[in-house]
Amino acid sequence: MFIAFEGGEGAGKSTQVRRLAAHLRDLGRDVLETHEPGDTRIGPAVRALLLDPANAGLSARAEALLYAADRAEHVDAVVRPALQRGADVLTDRYVDSSLAYQGAGRPLDPQAVAAVNAWAVDGLLPDLTVVLDVDPDLGLRRASVTPDRLESEPLEFHRRVRTGFLQLAARDPARYLVVDAALPADAVQAAVLAEVDRRLAADPPDRAVGAWR
Ligand code: TYD
16 A cells, blocks of 8 residues: 655654554554655755755745655655555655645645646555644644744645645545544544555555546
């Protein structure tokens, strides 16, 4: 399975990726945990450019393209090879982060952001996308002490991002699980595990290569 975890700042994605990975390994499965931006050889440099508050005012199109470039490398060098060897891939952020942060948060044409990203991932969509939904007011309070460039954006930006994630999930409910991330981590974990176990018990997922919407 290819599973993406998405959500705003301080939603608890990394904890849930770790817990789901442990669960799948207990079932004897080969699991790769990864994240965006940055989990490739060139990734740390791209990530540093994107998150450095000194780069405030970066063009929104440049920002979208840098995230997409990081993602293209991530798909080619990390995600697809792992899926091909039969591993489950759990990624902390993927395409929907760009659709929400750049497509909904920034004043960019969402269709253009979607088109660039469809090309970047060569049509590879997750079997399941888990959206950890949290009010940005709470999420930002939980997030890092020293805000990075994106965390430093105004609350309104983060509200548009949240709405963006929820709209993506509403448009394609079969591919999404939305969980209230204000709940304790154990309750969030229970909801995620139940959905993943349900899917594992069902037919093997259809990998949507080229089935971009
Ligand atoms: P990171 O420290 O990985 O944040 P988090 O722990 O919230 O995942 O920083 C990634 C930041 O980049 C985060 O603010 C979300 C943003 N982002 C985008 O704007 N677009 C994207 O496509 C991705 C992958 C991340």
